Amino acid sequence: MVFLRLPARRHRRCLLGDRSGRKAVLQGALALFGAGSAAWALAPTPGALLAARLVLGLAGAGVIAMAVFALAVLFPPDERPKAVGVWAAANFVAVPVGPVLRAGSSSTTGGAGPS
Numbered sequence: 001m002v003f004l005r006l007p008a009r010r011h012r013r014c015l016l017g018d019r020s021g022r023k024a025v026l027q028g029a030l031a032l033f034g035a036g037s038a039a040w041a042l043a044p045t046p047g048a049l050l051a052a053r054l055v056l057g058l059a060g061a062g063v064i065a066m067a068v069f070a071l072a073v074l075f076p077p078d079e080r081p082k083a084v085g086v087w088a089a090a091n092f093v094a095v096p097v098g099p100v101l102r103a104g105s106s107s108t109t110g111g112a113g114p115s
Contacts, residue, residue, distance in 0.1 A: 022070070029059045029063045030063060032055060032058070037056065068087070071084055
């Protein structure tokens with residue numbers, strides 16, 4: 001179900017970016033992501049942790065949508081497919097590698113921090 005909700009959230013963020021300005025939406029999403037990260041790191045209860053993860057998911061959808069918009073603006077039409085391909089490949093690799101790196105950093109720091 002999560003994979004079905006993410007494109008819907010991204011679509012809403014794209015529309016918001018068209019109406020309010022892409023830069024403003026990207027800055028707002030990054031600020032919200034930073035606040036969600038701080039709330040996640042300082043969460044005293046499991047409920048607060050879940051709420052912070054929800055904020056991170058919503059903010060992340062905005063960051064992803066605006067990143068794709070940025071690719072469309074930064075690259076000329078003949079280079080866009082390559083730029084989107086590199087961006088997609090980086091995301092494809094990050095999905096399985098991220099948790100492995102997190103597990104490795106947890107084991108080297110003695111498991112400090114939320115997991």
